[in-house]
Amino acid sequence: MTLRIENHQLVGELVSHRSTPNHGGIMAPSYLILHYTAGRSVEGSVESLCTRKPRGNASAHVVLGREGQIVQLAPFNVVTWHAGVSQWAGLMGLNSHSIGIEMDNAGLLKKVGKQYQAWFGKVYPEDEVTLAAHRNGGPVSPWHAYSEAQIERAIELAELLVEHYDLQDVLGHEDIAPGRKIDxxxxxxLGAVRSRVLGREQDEAARYVVTARSLNIRKGPDASFEAVAAALKIGTEVLLLEARDRWSLVEVVADPEIEGWVSNAYIAASGGGDSSVSPRSAVTGPASTNPGTAPVSRKNGGKGKKARRHAQ
Ligand SMILES: [Zn+2]
Structure with a gap:
């Protein structure tokens, strides 16, 4: 199932083409945006995305089916209408900057008796349902599961597009239109697909080391959040995934399963990695304002003051 791109069109097994009239002019894509169709079938979604309506015309570059089949509706260097009102990284209206993939999936379901039903009435068996809360908020709800073949094909397609067009990121519609969209x-x-496709999250993440004797790693950027794992010991190496003013999201190098928020006051850039950005010095000023890491303790070679026993 090797895929390639020729003249902005996909070539490969399980690839077919239809031409949608719903498109704009030429563009140079910078992002890949993933969607679900909230539809019943690939055929139905392709039909809808290739139809001119009195209003609300929509389209995408490709529709990806549950067996990994791909229908391309427009060349990748032409604007399609999948993003709507949206913004990301200072850009408004992502249609003009992105490639859109619609994945055949019924979306958010609702439980009717013992069954799970889509908005268009079709019922899905329990083994095709994922119960989860959306990361943008809301209760635990039933969602139509994606098939393995579809997820693998999405990764293959995303890798090809990112490389071919040198795309900056792989995002969900829910990222660029939060509050309005949940696909x-x-x-x-998405997170796993994104880091696999971009293959850079771990390479680029700066390495830090825990400077407190014992540092809590929490669910959120605040001491009120509960711990996600046992407190980290002094010297534990972590990768910085996201820096905020007082807290940073980190991943433990020795156990990447452990990911959570730690106070910036108790981590320091380690010599091994890219130490050019310190979350502490970059955004909260000198470390001396923090009790456990006063400069005096460093001058004394750490003898005078002990690291706080159980930081944050
Ligand atoms: Zn969408």
Whole structure:
């Protein structure tokens, strides 16, 4: 199932083409945006995305089916209408900057008796349902699961597009239009797909080391959040995933399963990695304002003051 791109069109097994009239002019894409169709079938979605309506015309570059089949509706260097009102990284209206993939998936379901039903009435068996809360908020709800073949094909297609067009990021519609859109939703492993496709999250993450004797790693950027794992010991190496003013999201190098928020006051850039950005010095000023890491303790070689026993 090797895919390639020729003249902005996909070539490969399980690839077919239809031409949608719903498109704009030429563009140079910078992002890949993933969606679900909230539809019944690939055929139905392709039909809808290739139809001119009195209003609300929509389209995408490709529709990706549950067996991994792909229908391309427009060349990748032409604007399609999948993003709507949206913004990301200072850009408004992502249609003019992105490639859109619609994945055949019924979306958010509702429980009717013991069954799970789509908005268009079709009922899905329990083994095609994922129960999860959306990361943008809301209760635990039933979502139509994506098939393995579809997820694998999405990764293959995303890798090809990112490389071919040198795309900056792989995002969900829910990222660029939060509050308005919830696709591809929690049934799609967007975070894992994204880091696999971009293959840079771990390479680029700066290495830090825990400077407190014992440092809590929490669910959120605040001491009120509960711990996600046992407190980290002094010297534990972590990768910085996201820096905020007082807290940073980190991943433990020795156990990447452990990911959570730690106070910036008790981590320091380690010599091994890219130490050019310190969350502490960059955004909260000198470390001396923080009790456990006063400069005096460093001058004394750490003898005078002990690291706080149980930081934050
Ligand atoms: Zn969408």
């Amino acid at each position: 591809p939703g929690p049934a799609f492993p």
